[in-house]
């Protein structure tokens with residue numbers, strides 16, 4: 001039986017299926033990932049643009065990169081992969097998604113249980129006085145400033161910042177209970193997000209990896225590797241599951 005059918009059977013039988021997603025799931029929505037050819041980190045050195053120290057040192061410079069990302073995020077729409085995961089949730093076959101992405105596309109596709117492991121681009125905070133704003137409130141300002149006068153920071157987790165407490169706790173609980181984990185569009189090089197597959201594996205979960213190329217997980221943690229574009233694979237997988245369930 002081919003791998004897609006095997007994966008479909010595992011998902012149908014799963015009692016607590018979850019997903020871990022990375023930038024690769026949003027590439028077909030027009031948002032480049034970070035480490036593939038042409039990815040964001042091939043254009044901007046993350047040590048100069050993506051650490052909390054870099055932001056504090058020169059917020060205007062970091063906002064030039066954020067602005068470029070924001071313009072892409074504004075135009076991005078959920079693709080077949082995001083929609084397929086939302087369908088699985090509606091079918092009772094996906095309990096929740098732990099995402100490393102800050103693009104809100106899972107929520108826009110209709111997924112209701114999304115843990116934003118690296119924060120969100122939808123709100124901005126002042127590092128100095130603590131005030132928080134919705135991104136829309138500051139749309140006309142660039143770079144956006146707090147009423148205290150300082151430049152605001154998007155609520156995305158920069159390198160050197162902690163993972164939001166509740167996201168960390170919820171993700172650990174979900175990974176510890178999962179019997180199926182879909183790992184979609186992540187190179188799994190950034191910790192602690194990249195410990196989630198091993199936590200699930202240790203608890204007996206089946207790991208289904210969807211990626212256009214193999215990662216360090218593929219030969220160590222992954223049970224079924226579905227190679228190719230997330231949009232195509234997930235929509236095919238959901239179609240197979242729908243057919244199997246209506247037999």
Ligand code: APR
Pocket residue numbers: 021022023024025027028033034035036039100101118184185186187188189190210211212213215228229230231
């Ligand atoms: N379909 C499936 N997989 C894809 C696709 C696609 N269309 N396009 C890219 N990929 C895969 C790449 O092969 C790669 O393995 O998605 C993965 C993207 O990896 P990264 O660019 O490293 O993104 P991610 O794993 O999400 O990075 C994690 O690093 O910079 C930080 O905070 C940032 O959340 C991000 C974290």
